[in-house]
Amino acid sequence: MSARIFAYIAHKGGVADDSALELMAAAKKIDPAAAATAVVTGWGAELDAVCEGLRASYAEVWKIASESLAYPNAELIRKALVKVIPAGSIVLVPHNHFGIDLGPGLSVKLNAAYVSDVMGVDGVEGPYLKVVRQEFGGVVSTHVRCDVSSGAVINVRPGAFKPIDGAPASGTVVDKSGDAGALSAGRRYLETVVAETGDVDITKEPVLVSVGRGIQEQDNLTIAQELAEALGAVVSCSRPVVDAKWLPKSRQVGSSGQTVKPKIYLACGISGSFQHLAGLKGSPFIVAVNKNPKAPIFQVADVGIVADLLEFLPELTNKVREAKDAHASR
């Protein structure tokens, strides 16, 4: 394969995002012989620090500096990249809130193919890049074929590729700022509103009873609350419960919610999408309760219980209370 591969590097506070080395790993899977080029946009000392850091793993780092790129506005960045990236290239972008903004439009302007949320690369076959995606919250996977003969933008799932440290080190930084020119956008960043902290801080709790769509109704939350009380735990949840306004956002575990690191995590009626699992850190002991034996949560849980949580949780609550009473009376 002859296409040049670029990795768009997100960064914050002068430090490259974890995805920087994951994208390098994805590039190696696409073409083991290719040396991917890092492309970084931003401004000032922070941008220079990121470029300097990337030299350790990327042989070539393309820097696009502009005061208008100080905050990562996808529309401005797209315009800059379109001017700088050669036709026919493969551009790798992390599939997060920024990549979802950037990737699809970038592919249109580069007249390239687009595949989102790629979690595996099977290789290249003729003009096709063969990749793996998931659908339906990870219940099924798909093999996808993408014609890359006129280039491609591939959004790569964070955490899906094991980061590799490039051997070369002491790469070169190439300043492409002049090629990008003046930039303006129809969307302007105003401010970031930091999440409100709720009545309890789920990020500090050692035991979480977490509920998902399987709780079915708001009234059923009592079942989870009773179990949490018996265990001395608190109730957290997955996205659908917050969408339904049954629990506040501060109780949500996941990439768009809180990152938690409990010792024990009881996932009740939670299917286990990667966005949810991204919020679980520190290798907790995961107990999954789900009616559907094929729910993806069973792949990552330590212990699984195939049952209706509305029946199982009250039983467990009773047993926990009994166990505590026995302990107290000893």
Add this chain to the structure above:
Amino acid sequence: MEILVCARRVPDTSENEIQLNGAGNDIERDDLVYSINEADNYAVEEALQIVAKSGGTVTVATVGTDEDEEILRREMAMGANQGALLCDEAFSGSDGKGIATILKGLVQKGKFDLILTGVQAEDGGAQVGGMLAAMLDYPFASLVNSIEVLGEKKLKVGREIEGGNKEMNEIDLPCVLSIQTGINEPRYVGMRGIRQAQSLEIPTYGAAELGIDSGSVGEAAAKVKRDDYFVPALGKGAEILQGSNEEIADKLIELMKAKGGLQ
């Protein structure tokens, strides 16, 4: 404000367990219950709320076949003023870019100030809105979880970013926004409303009416194709506890005690 909402009919995962078919190359599609994609329904609700405050109309469009018309009727029962079914043999097998190309044809026929899509379908790629915006040279914002109208020409939109934080932006109209679930509480649609919507006229547009070159859409133009579905070999997987609920609860308590979760 004239608002277009692009919607899709998808397998309803709250009504079906998605699984592989016997041949192991597709999901089992017999007896699947379909409904409007969840995020698209939030987008329609948001459009209705904007129009209730600022005036205008809401049009709901989908690319599909006669079968997909039911979601347009459902959203019209919810309050959308018009539906549009974008249907043509030439559209069959389109990838994300093909779908965006078809929708662009509809946008260019009308005078829409605001175009909404759901952020993602469960079998989709969170891509059509961003592509459509780029094709139209309209500004775009994804993962939108709040919208405030600022006069005739601008909106203030919030985007969901990491850690439950919210990125606030000002965006010029016309623009395309992809709507995140949870932005509002979609209104309930009763059976009566859906029955009443059955008699409404829904116009159908083909490639010719939309001014689309048939070669730019459909399977032949699709650069991205799904070869098959599969279920990956499990990793270690969970130890599944067997027995009655009572027995399982006993075992689980022992395990949790060992892990220090129960004193």
